Amino acid sequence: MSATRAATPPGTRARVDGADPHEARRGSTLRRHAGLAAIAALLLVAASYGLEPFRNFQLATVAAYLCATAGLTVLTGLNGQLSLGHGALMATGAYTVALCQNAFADAGMTGGWLLPVSLGAAVLAALAVGAVVGVAAARLRGPYLAGVTLAVAVVVPALAVTFDGVFNGEQGLAVPVEPPPTFLGQYFPYERWQLWVTAAATLLALLLLANLVRSRYGRTFRAVRDDEVAARLAGIHVARTQVLAFVVSAAGAGLGGALLAVLAQSVSPGAFSLTLSLFLLMAVVIGGLGSLAGAAWGAVLLVVLPDLTHSLTERLTLSPALAQRVEGNLPLAIFGLTLVVVMIAAPGGVQGLLSRLARAVSARRPGRRRP
Amino acid sequence: MDRFVFLTLDGLSRGAVLAAFALALVLIWRAARIVNFAQGAMAVATAYVAYSVSAATGSYWLGFLAALVAGLLLGAAVDLVVMRFVDHASPLNPVIVALGLVLLIQAVLGMVYGSEFLPAGTPFSRNPLTVGGVAVLSPYDLFVFAAVAVVVVGLAWTFTRTAVGLRMRAAAFAPEVSRLLGVNVGGMLTLGWALASGVGALAGMLVIPTELGLHPHAMDLVFVSAFTAAVVGGLDSPPGAVVGGLAVGLLLSYVSGYAGSDLTPLAVLVLLLTVLLVRPAGLFAPVTARRV
Numbered sequence: 001m002s003a004t005r006a007a008t009p010p011g012t013r014a015r016v017d018g019a020d021p022h023e024a025r026r027g028s029t030l031r032r033h034a035g036l037a038a039i040a041a042l043l044l045v046a047a048s049y050g051l052e053p054f055r056n057f058q059l060a061t062v063a064a065y066l067c068a069t070a071g072l073t074v075l076t077g078l079n080g081q082l083s084l085g086h087g088a089l090m091a092t093g094a095y096t097v098a099l100c101q102n103a104f105a106d107a108g109m110t111g112g113w114l115l116p117v118s119l120g121a122a123v124l125a126a127l128a129v130g131a132v133v134g135v136a137a138a139r140l141r142g143p144y145l146a147g148v149t150l151a152v153a154v155v156v157p158a159l160a161v162t163f164d165g166v167f168n169g170e171q172g173l174a175v176p177v178e179p180p181p182t183f184l185g186q187y188f189p190y191e192r193w194q195l196w197v198t199a200a201a202t203l204l205a206l207l208l209l210a211n212l213v214r215s216r217y218g219r220t221f222r223a224v225r226d227d228e229v230a231a232r233l234a235g236i237h238v239a240r241t242q243v244l245a246f247v248v249s250a251a252g253a254g255l256g257g258a259l260l261a262v263l264a265q266s267v268s269p270g271a272f273s274l275t276l277s278l279f280l281l282m283a284v285v286i287g288g289l290g291s292l293a294g295a296a297w298g299a300v301l302l303v304v305l306p307d308l309t310h311s312l313t314e315r316l317t318l319s320p321a322l323a324q325r326v327e328g329n330l331p332l333a334i335f336g337l338t339l340v341v342v343m344i345a346a347p348g349g350v351q352g353l354l355s356r357l358a359r360a361v362s363a364r365r366p367g368r369r370r371p
Numbered sequence: 372m373d374r375f376v377f378l379t380l381d382g383l384s385r386g387a388v389l390a391a392f393a394l395a396l397v398l399i400w401r402a403a404r405i406v407n408f409a410q411g412a413m414a415v416a417t418a419y420v421a422y423s424v425s426a427a428t429g430s431y432w433l434g435f436l437a438a439l440v441a442g443l444l445l446g447a448a449v450d451l452v453v454m455r456f457v458d459h460a461s462p463l464n465p466v467i468v469a470l471g472l473v474l475l476i477q478a479v480l481g482m483v484y485g486s487e488f489l490p491a492g493t494p495f496s497r498n499p500l501t502v503g504g505v506a507v508l509s510p511y512d513l514f515v516f517a518a519v520a521v522v523v524v525g526l527a528w529t530f531t532r533t534a535v536g537l538r539m540r541a542a543a544f545a546p547e548v549s550r551l552l553g554v555n556v557g558g559m560l561t562l563g564w565a566l567a568s569g570v571g572a573l574a575g576m577l578v579i580p581t582e583l584g585l586h587p588h589a590m591d592l593v594f595v596s597a598f599t600a601a602v603v604g605g606l607d608s609p610p611g612a613v614v615g616g617l618a619v620g621l622l623l624s625y626v627s628g629y630a631g632s633d634l635t636p637l638a639v640l641v642l643l644l645t646v647l648l649v650r651p652a653g654l655f656a657p658v659t660a661r662r663v
Contacts, residue, residue, distance in 0.1 A: 080461075080463070082463050082466060082467070084470070136644055136647070136648060139648060140647055140651070141462070142462030142463065142466070143406035143462060143466055143606075144602065144647055146406070146408065146463075146466045147406065147595075147598045147599075147602065147643070148643060148647060150408070150595060150598070151598075151599070151639065151640045151643050152640065154591055154595050154636060155595075155636040155637055155639070155640045158636045158637075159637065161633060162633040273588075274591055275474070275477075278470050278473065278474055281467065281470060282471065282474065285467055325481060325482050325485050325486070326482050328481065328486070329478040329479070329481035329482045329486075330478070330482065331478075332474050332475075332478035332481070333474070333475055333478035333479055333482065335471075335474050336471045336472065336473070336475030336476075336478060337471070337475050338471075339467065339468070339470070339471030339474065340453055340468050340471040340472060340475065343457060343464055343467055343468045343471065344453070344456045344457060344468070347464070
């Protein structure tokens with residue numbers, strides 16, 4: 001048994017692995033993924049006109065979280081490395097975007113190309129930090145890796161206070177973002193524009209990740225996860241593969257953090273606490289480790305559950321102070337409880353349950369269960 | 372020079388608490404091969420129990436006692452209700468479950484007590500005594516040393532001199548053989564969790580008054596420091612945990628005294644990374660090949 005095997009039951013893996021007999025018939029992976037992305041983009045544009053502004057904003061937040069959870073899925077689900085530090089990597093991306101946008105605003109530059117440049121810089125910054133952490137992580141296993149990344153998650157937000165000359169301490173920085181371009185009309189809703197921007201960035205990132213997962217690199221990721229010795233014997237450079245997985249994952253987290261900062265138009269260390277890192281882990285575990293679809297479920301949960309508890313506490317008649325306490329903490333309690341229950345009862349998460357259900361319904365392939 | 376003496380003594384006092392907390396981590400690691408990432412949150416929960424009992428009775432010592440009892444019970448409960456059912460095939464699973472417990476415990480504490488810092492009392496003064504014009508330890512520091520010493524000696528005695536301690540070591544070392552010889556392995560595991568959690572509760576009671584106060588996240592950084600201490604000593608070695616705790620305490624004290632308290636988290640991270648990259652098994656563990 002590999003010491004780094006991730007918490008993925010064999011059932012979910014069958015869906016994700018590249019060895020799909022139907023693959024040749026369905027045509028190139030890239031074309032299929034691009035088609036899916038185009039369909040998703042069309043649906044999102046349609047949804048952005050159908051939904052009210054607040055729902056647009058929520059959908060944009062889901063998209064931003066999805067970048068980070070997809071990155072974490074690649075790392076934990078496909079490569080078997082646990083990271084509790086992805087909140088810190090998101091903070092890296094978010095602060096980079098803030099610094100870039102402020103620098104552009106100070107220099108008096110305007111134009112639609114500024115935001116993509118800032119987002120690119122955020123991804124590069126997260127890549128750099130991820131490479132540093134990843135080189136250390138490639139030498140560590142199990143609880144040691146968890147401990148180091150936990151330390152990163154606790155320490156990095158504190159740096160914003162230590163170097164408050166640059167990062168402005170607990171206050172954080174504002175992120176100036178330009179209004180929607182004028183050719184969309186004068187009364188184009190800002191939330192719809194936000195959704196378009198974040199969804200475009202997220203779909204691009206997901207397209208790249210989905211292709212990576214299906215590629216030779218994705219297969220080496222999984223090989224290293226399942227058995228390091230066997231992978232090494234097959235000629236895979238284990239450490240290099242692990243660093244690469246960490247770097248890719250960090251880029252996803254950095255883009256997610258940057259998009260969150262653009263959505264909120266501000267960054268502060270409080271938004272990137274240890275709790276955020278635990279949330280991300282919770283989201284990918286509950287969604288289902290080992291598949292990007294699971295990452296999507298997780299991102300949806302991260303936005304929907306606080307909303308649900310908010311409406312629940314509004315329903316209850318509580319004193320204002322108590323209501324505030326319950327509202328702030330009930331989602332966390334539910335997340336924590338769900339995480340424990342899912343790990344014990346259904347380690348495949350939502351996506352694992354769905355694929356098991358699909359198999360049971362079709363009943364053509366006998367459901368593969370844990371031996 | 373006076374400052375150096377003061378910082379050294381202060382560091383040893385901090386280190387004693389970290390040593391106790393690291394010892395709690397080592398206890399569970401030796402018994403169950405799990406790093407209990409929920410240790411900090413569990414310790415905070417017991418500190419809140421102490422706060423409630425002390426507020427109701429007006430006595431620090433009743434609260435202190437309540438925290439220790441709550442720690443023992445909470446540890447046993449976590450093992451019996453949660454950890455026993457976790458699939459240990461991957462080392463990630465217990466870690467993820469422990470993190471779920473962190474979220475759950477911190478959220479419940481936040482709902483019941485709110486997220487403001489509550490004052491945590493001390494039984495003795497924290498003003499340092501002066502010896503020959505040099506500020507040295509406070510009465511509270513002496514209390515910390517005494518409490519940690521009692522725990523360390525008590526645990527050492529339990530594990531080396533008593534029948535229960537022998538059974539616990541046997542259950543951890545060779546569960547199958549111990550079971551055949553009539554040792555209640557599951558019970559020993561639960562006892563190990565209870566003991567570790569009790570020690571963690573004690574450490575929490577000792578450290579929280581020296582920090583900002585009682586808060587659901589009060590132990591986050593303490594946990595990272597204690598984990599570092601346990602890793603410095605080698606996760607398998609109780610004496611290593613004590614030495615590692617004192618070393619980390621001294622480091623924290625010197626860094627905050629000479630370079631600024633903002634930098635202490637960074638110093639802990641650098642130390643943790645350095646130790647793990649240079650000597651991953653810790654300073655006190657024999658070198659072994661990584662098992663795959």
